[in-house]
Amino acid sequence: MFPSVAVACIVAGRRQGVGTGEWVSWIDTGLDAALGRIDAFVNKRLGHDTEPGIALALTTRDQLLGVATAGLADAAGGAALRASHLFEFGSIGKSFTAVALLQLREEGRLDLDAPVTDYLPWFAVQSDYPPIATHHLLSHTSGLTGGTDFAPDPRYEVWAARDLHVAHAPGEAFHYSNLGYKALGLLLERLEGKPYAEIVRERLLDPLGMRDTMAVIANANRPRLATGHVYRDTDRPHRPGDPLAPASWLETNTGDGCIVSTAADLTAWLRMLLNRGSGSAGRILSEESFALLTRPVIEMSPGSGRWYGYGLMTFEQDGQRLLGHTGGMVGYVSAMFGDVERGVGAVVMVNGPGAPLRIATDAVAVLAAAHDGRDLPSLPDEPDPDAVPDAEQFAGVYRSGDRAWEIVVSGNRLSLVADGQRAPLLPLGPAAFRAEDPALAHIWVRAQVEDGRAVALTHGGDVFHREGLDAPETAALPEEWRAYPGHYRSHNPWASDFRVVSREGRFFLLFPEPPDGFEGDQPLDPLPDGSFAIRSGDYAYDRIRFDTVVDGEALRANLSGADYYRFFTL
Structure with a gap:
């Protein structure tokens, strides 16, 4: 177990690439080595695939251990990120919606297995299957589309679901649906007769003492937010290091994710989860409701080992059972994960593109090792972002009619020779690339691999087949x-x-x-x-x-x- 924590201070923000990232004023924690390891990892990620700024908060089930910030709150203005900056944390807010609904269940006001229309009568979809229940929306098993966020207010987008077809019977498969959680937010408002922000404040934030958290993204709290950032060129696939631009500002009040907070304040929510539904002032959820919240209802994809409950996911990593969620908003990404058994957790918030899940889970792994008295895990090696595993499988000439593309291998890197021009071919994922040629960079280059060898390349509507292989016969389009x-x-x-x-x-x-x-x-x-x-x-x-x-x-x-x-x- 951890020694008692006497004092933990907040670290001031610093500019990206400046400073050592030391945690300061830790007294009698016995965690110096663990905190140093975590801080080194954060600094390694910053500027590699996480930018322009990051806030990291660590907690036990009993109290906040501390917060560190690194990088910039505003890439254009150069302002350093501070621990007091607010972030939009997106879909982590789904667990807030779920907990509020479970409270209504405890009060006898909501049957999770009853049709949604019992509580939201105007909700409708195109379906030949049994009706969708609240349980199905909570667990992303309704068969609904993920949603397209085309309307600034959730009411019309949920109303328009009556024109959409569900893909399968409720409960049959997992498909992440923001639209479903928008409907849950409206259901909650209808049962309570209050705005979502007021419900979350009264039922969740105030009892947990979360004074730096607001359940609405509105102009009134915009001055406290770190500026969100997105990749500048929206029409093409992206890689870390591509130019950034300030994100569009959006007000929102939806049940799928509309909450802003500091990294430190969100750890109060995480501590409630680490304590199985109990907050500093008493229970938020009963043990029975906490079990419902966190039970593994359905695997998120076959064989992934990641399971979804109600607004939370669970999975095992290196012998730890982790509970939490990731979040994404326009210009922000975040992650909140904890190890309930050991009572340790981490919150990561980034005001731009980043890898918050990896940072959060690695931080929890270090805290867990310190808790157990084990050797701390070493810093993970950072792979060469331009290196392609098994690069030789892609080498060769590919033809489409009278056009030819050639992939050339040099060590573990690839180049594409197309239309007389040679350009680096940079990996975006397994068998997926971006050609650093202005004429090609706006569309993914994908390889079709069979038996350990690429047999075709696609780029938009073009298909290039490996030289010597016949192209399939295709029918003409109507x-x-x-x-x-x-x-x-x-x-x-x-x-x-x-x-x-x-x-x-x-x-x-x-x-x-x-x-x-x-x-x-x-x-x-x-x-x-x-x-x-x-x-x-x-x-x-x-x-x-x-x-x-x-x-x-x-x-x-x-x-x-x-x-x-x-x-x-x-």
Whole structure:
């Protein structure tokens, strides 16, 4: 066990790349080595794949251990990040919605297995299956789309669900749905007769003493927030180190994630979880409700070992059972995870792109080792971001008609020779790349690998087959479909644009960065009503429809209720 903590002080913010990142004024903690290890890891991540600023708070089940900040609150202005800065923490807020609903269940006011329409009568979906219950929305098993955040207020987006088709019977499969939690927020407001922010304040924040937390993102609290940052070029896949720009500012009050806090204040919520529903002033949840909150209802993807309960996920890592959630907002990412058995946890908040999950879980691993009296885990090696594992499998010449691409290997790095130009081919993920050629960088290069060798490359609508392999025969597209391929945009900062391409007789939907609920190059399957189903594994949670054809081009695409418009760029 940890020795008693007499004093733990907050570390002042510092500029990115400046300072040692030392924790200061730790008295009788016995944790100096652990804190030094964690701080070194944070500094290693900052500027590598986490920028421009980060706040890290560590806690036991009894008290806050401390907070450290590094980097910038505002990349353009150069202001240092401080522990007092607020962050939007996105989907970590789903656990707040879940806990408030479980409190209503304890009071006999909510049956989790009753249809949602018993409490929100106007909620409707297109479905041939049994009705959706609150349990299904809480566990992301309703069959609903993930949602597209096309409306600034949740009421219309939830109302418009009546035009959407559920993909399967409730409870059959997991599919992360922000739309479902928006509906839960409205259900909560209807039962309580109060705004979401007021409910969360009265039921959760005040009893836990969370004075630096607000359950609404509004102009009134904007001055205290660290500035959010996004990658500057929204129409292309991104890599760490790409230029950043200030994120769009959005007000929101939705049950899927609308809470702002400091890293330190959010640890009060984490301590409640580490104490199985008890806060400093007493119980927030009964033991029975805490068991419901954290039980593993469904595996998030087959074989992943990650399970979802009600607004929280659980998984095992290096012998630890971890409980928590990640969060993402426009310009912010975050993670909150704890080890309930050992009573240690970490909160990570970043005001830009980053790797908060890895930082949080590694920090908890170090705290757990200190708790157990084990040797501290070593700092993980940082892989070369440009290195490609098994690079030789991609080497060779690929042809599409009279065009040829060649992938050249040099050690563990790749280059692409295309149309007479040679450019680095940088990894974005397994068998996925970005060619550092201005003519190609806006679309992923993906490799199809069979038996340890790449047999084809795709880039937008182009397919290049390895030299010596025959291209498959493909059917011609129906004439009316020829109007659909193109680049479609909206002013929605959550998912600003996508491309639709024709590839060997099929349509594909391509996002520069797939939002929640979407994958990479997703095939579009035609439906009898003229729309197309977007498949995700065995199910199609989303649909897309094209209309307003002028001069042979569709000018509008509707993606699961959200309108996008043909743009002049490719």
